[in-house]
Amino acid sequence: xxxxxxxxxxxxxxxxxxxxxxxxxxxxxxxxxxxxxxxxxxxxxxxxxxxxxxxxxxxxxxxxxxxxxxxxxxxxxxxxxxxxxxxxxxxxxxxxxxxxxxxxxxxxxxxxxxxxxxxxxxxxxxxxxxxxxxxxxxxxxxxxxxxxxxxxxxxxxxxxxxxxxxxxxxxxxxxxxxxxxxxxxxxxxxxxxxxxxxxxxxxxxxxxxxxxxxxxxxxxxxxxxxxxxxxxxxxxxxxxxxxxxxxxxxxxxxxxxxxxxxxxxxxxxxxxxxxxxxxxxxxxxxxxxxxxxxxxxxxxxxxxxxxxxxxx
Amino acid sequence: xxxxxxxxxxxxxxxxxxxxxxxxxxxxxxxxxxxxxxxxxxxxxxxxxxxxxxxxxxxxxxxxxxxxxxxxxxxxxxxxxxxxxxxxxxxxxxxxxxxxxxxxxxxxxxxxxxxxxxxxxxxxxxxxxxxxxxxxxxxxxxxxxxxxxxxxxxxxxxxxxxxxxxxxxxxxxxxxxxxxxxxxxxxxxxxxxxxxxxxxxxxxxxxxxxxxxxxxxxxxxxxxxxxxxxxxxxxxxxxxxxxxxxxxxxxxxxxxxxxxxxxxxxxxxxxxxxxxxxxxxxxxxxxxxxxxxxxxxxxxxxxxxxxxxxxxxxxxxxxxxxxxxxxxxxxxxxxxxxxxxxxxxxxxxxxxxxxxxxxxxxxxxxxxxxxxxxxxxxxxxxxxxxxxxxxxxxxxxxxxxxxxxxxxxxxxxxxxxxxxxxxxxxxxxxxxxxxxxxxxxxxxxxxxxxxxxxxxxxxxxxxxxxxxxxxxxxxxxxxxxxxxxxxxxxxxxxxxxxxxxxxxxxxxxxxxxxxxxxxxx
Numbered sequence: 161x162x163x164x165x166x167x168x169x170x171x172x173x174x175x176x177x178x179x180x181x182x183x184x185x186x187x188x189x190x191x192x193x194x195x196x197x198x199x200x201x202x203x204x205x206x207x208x209x210x211x212x213x214x215x216x217x218x219x220x221x222x223x224x225x226x227x228x229x230x231x232x233x234x235x236x237x238x239x240x241x242x243x244x245x246x247x248x249x250x251x252x253x254x255x256x257x258x259x260x261x262x263x264x265x266x267x268x269x270x271x272x273x274x275x276x277x278x279x280x281x282x283x284x285x286x287x288x289x290x291x292x293x294x295x296x297x298x299x300x301x302x303x304x305x306x307x308x309x310x311x312x313x314x315x316x317x318x319x320x321x322x323x324x325x326x327x328x329x330x331x332x333x334x335x336x337x338x339x340x341x342x343x344x345x346x347x348x349x350x351x352x353x354x355x356x357x358x359x360x361x362x363x364x365x366x367x368x369x370x371x372x373x374x375x376x377x378x379x380x381x382x383x384x385x386x387x388x389x390x391x392x393x394x395x396x397x398x399x400x401x402x403x404x405x406x407x408x409x410x411x412x413x414x415x416x417x418x419x420x421x422x423x424x425x426x427x428x429x430x431x432x433x434x435x436x437x438x439x440x441x442x443x444x445x446x447x448x449x450x451x452x453x454x455x456x457x458x459x460x461x462x463x464x465x466x467x468x469x470x471x472x
Numbered sequence: 473x474x475x476x477x478x479x480x481x482x483x484x485x486x487x488x489x490x491x492x493x494x495x496x497x498x499x500x501x502x503x504x505x506x507x508x509x510x511x512x513x514x515x516x517x518x519x520x521x522x523x524x525x526x527x528x529x530x531x532x533x534x535x536x537x538x539x540x541x542x543x544x545x546x547x548x549x550x551x552x553x554x555x556x557x558x559x560x561x562x563x564x565x566x567x568x569x570x571x572x573x574x575x576x577x578x579x580x581x582x583x584x585x586x587x588x589x590x591x592x593x594x595x596x597x598x599x600x601x602x603x604x605x606x607x608x609x610x611x612x613x614x615x616x617x618x619x620x621x622x623x624x625x626x627x628x629x630x631x632x633x634x635x636x637x638x639x640x641x642x643x644x645x646x647x648x649x650x651x652x653x654x655x656x657x658x659x660x661x662x663x664x665x666x667x668x669x670x671x672x673x674x675x676x677x678x679x680x681x682x683x684x685x686x687x688x689x690x691x692x693x694x695x696x697x698x699x700x701x702x703x704x705x706x707x708x709x710x711x712x713x714x715x716x717x718x719x720x721x722x723x724x725x726x727x728x729x730x731x732x733x734x735x736x737x738x739x740x741x742x743x744x745x746x747x748x749x750x751x752x753x754x755x756x757x758x759x760x761x762x763x764x765x766x767x768x769x770x771x772x773x774x775x776x777x778x779x780x781x782x783x784x785x786x787x788x789x790x791x792x793x794x795x796x797x798x799x800x801x802x803x804x805x806x807x808x809x810x811x812x813x814x815x816x817x818x819x820x821x822x823x824x825x826x827x828x829x830x831x832x833x834x835x836x837x838x839x840x841x842x843x844x845x846x847x848x849x850x851x852x853x854x855x856x857x858x859x860x861x862x863x864x865x866x867x868x869x870x871x872x873x874x875x876x877x878x879x880x881x882x883x884x885x886x887x888x889x890x891x892x893x894x895x896x897x898x899x900x901x902x903x904x905x906x907x908x909x910x911x912x913x914x915x916x917x918x919x920x921x922x923x924x925x926x927x928x929x930x931x932x933x934x935x936x937x938x939x940x941x942x943x944x945x946x947x948x949x950x951x952x953x954x955x956x957x958x959x960x961x962x963x964x965x966x967x968x969x970x971x972x973x974x975x976x977x978x979x980x981x982x983x984x985x986x987x988x989x990x991x992x993x
Contacts (some may be wrong), residue, residue, distance in 0.1 A: 191570055194552075197551070199576055212553065212555070213612070321607070329483075377480060380481070385518055385607055386477045387519065388521070
């Protein structure tokens with residue numbers, strides 16, 4: 161894996177052409193009150209938002225976590241994260257899977273969070289110093305350096321923009337309207353009170369809206385931001401490698417977005433820089449990540465977890 | 473001239489204007505100068521602390537704040553999504569629904585920003601570096617690629633500052649943006665503000681005790697520091713505008729949405745000439761009000777056809793210089809009463825010059841015009857085509873004999889002698905300027921052999937009869953050559969079958985002077 165080409169680049173942009181695994185229809189994200197988010201693109205092309213940036217962040221995190229063993233997936237073992245145990249001492253959640261990472265109420269409202277808060281060293285009488293925050297995130301939750309954080313539980317100024325952004329769009333979309341009827345073999349019409357469609361009696365017609373179109377996943381890695389953290393070249397290389405791993409892993413294993421939105425990768429291309437960078441494969445990344453983790457954190461460690469207890 | 477170029481590789485721009493709630497769905501476009509400078513500052517602190525010294529950045533920011541930038545905006549379309557955002561209340565996580573409004577633009581389309589300032593080389597280099605490292609602009613989803621343009625010396629600005637006493641240009645809209653004041657103006661303002669808000673002393677020299685303990689807003693030392701203020705902090709201590717900022721007026725040219733600038737593959741030589749609507753209102757207007765209804769349809773079509781390039785010529789009847797088009801080739805709006813009574817059942821728009829793309833869009837968008845007593849006249853577009861597309865439309869048929877459906881109104885004044893005797897045209901026996909005389913005059917231009925005769929009443933296709941006097945025979949507003957209102961019902965006989973439509977005289981583009989084939993009537 162050669163990341164030298166990226167040393168002077170401000171950003172890495174990737175585009176992945178996707179297609180439904182079977183057939184041509186797919187189901188996009190549904191938004192409250194809107195359903196599917198269709199809009200007119202430049203030149204009048206009908207566009208559709210298949211997956212938002214927020215949803216993609218969750219998906220890029222989910223592919224890194226082994227929920228069965230409550231640990232990072234093998235190549236990422238040794239990375240720091242915050243684990244949350246419930247009253248009974250059993251795993252409840254963690255900073256990787258929580259939508260707002262360290263700002264999750266299951267973490268930020270616990271007594272154990274004081275240690276992290278202290279490390280962030282926020283003083284409302286002084287201008288906010290970002291360096292302690294960056295060091296604290298590296299120590300407790302490295303994932304937040306990639307996906308950003310907004311620690312409004314401590315103060316509104318404690319923010320870090322996301323370095324990795326992804327979203328999926330479809331262009332030239334057409335609507336596929338269909339539907340069906342849930343048949344009641346015994347009695348087609350609804351009965352008296354207590355025996356209506358609400359309880360599952362009678363035939364229940366339903367409608368379904370799906371789409372066809374050209375699907376593209378976009379990924380943007382802000383290399384200038386990662387370098388701006390000032391955490392050293394080893395950490396920079398690690399953060400870039402984790403980000404590329406997340407993207408490759410998602411494209412390899414995470415493309416079943418919904419029951420009716422199971423996608424397959426057709427082509428992955430680097431659009432920035434325009435030349436000179438070869439995207440490492442998932443296998444290469446899996447092989448090299450353990451050494452990068454060791455190098456960045458200095459010395460071997462089976463686990464670098466911080467455990468907090470959520471008692472409410 | 474210092475020019476910055478911003479492209480949005482994700483094709484989207486998200487930014488909420490200062491003082492507006494995210495759920496208002498407003499987008500700050502063009503981006504405010506305040507946002508631009510703060511984003512340069514943030515980029516330096518996040519990504520270029522070692523390469524760009526603070527004094528160089530401060531000089532750059534002060535220089536850019538000294539002039540209001542001009543913008544060259546690309547075409548955009550607006551859209552939005554809605555999300556349930558989690559928020560923490562006590563130990564619980566709740567959700568609130570927020571709108572995410574954005575502008576969609578082509579990734580290759582650039583937003584150009586020009587400041588009328590010449591920067592020293594060190595500041596130019598700093599700006600180049602900061603622009604290159606800008607990752608997003610506005611919200612985090614608003615991915616951006618920015619660069620300094622040294623290769624161009626001017627832009628074609630379509631959003632420019634507007635002085636207080638300057639009128640808003642035509643085809644422009646007012647946008648209020650947050651901008652920094654100049655460094656000197658800030659110094660003066662700060663001194664005045666501190667003096668005005670200093671603790672008052674009693675005459676005995678003692679400070680007045682504070683009656684209410686509130687956190688007083690601190691005033692940043694200079695403009696550069698003011699641009700660092702956190703929005704949340706400013707709002708929490710009651711600033712309605714950030715210190716060092718002012719809202720300034722910009723005039724933004726109305727640009728057609730990108731989606732409506734798409735190229736059409738229609739062949740103008742084969743433009744459609746007819747659009748036909750069915751009236752589906754519970755309370756349909758009578759055919760006697762045809763001119764008024766047509767006038768409302770005309771106004772609606774003019775409005776809907778204005779896609780930022782002006783109203784469609786086919787509806788206005790005027791060229792780009794405001795001169796009337798020759799030969800009545802622009803739109804005629806005809807009302808028909810094909811039902812059992814005298815209610816208008818169909819409206820047909822016909823234009824010999826054909827409908828261009830903007831006109832067809834307007835025809836498709838038209839679905840109602842206002843009616844009386846709250847009963848809007850609802851219209852359903854049957855289709856857009858040509859004379860052969862609507863075989864049920866009698867107006868477009870062919871016949872030797874044509875009969876009035878609406879009164880013919882003379883465009884001339886009737887002439888009389890001093891003693892009151894009418895002046896007669898010896899060539900045809902009609903009083904000069906009368907409806908019959910004017911109809912014959914107009915027909916002579918087309919077919920001198922055509923004969924006319926006046927009838928007492930207008931006979932509708934369902935054989936109901938109406939008198940000309942029952943009809944409205946003038947437009948509520950608008951120009952048009954009209955004499956003293958002599959109107960009448962006529963039958964026209966041609967030697968050879970004549971293909972419709974046939975509409976003559978005053979208001980012929982608004983449904984007056986309309987004839988139908990007599991064999992249908």
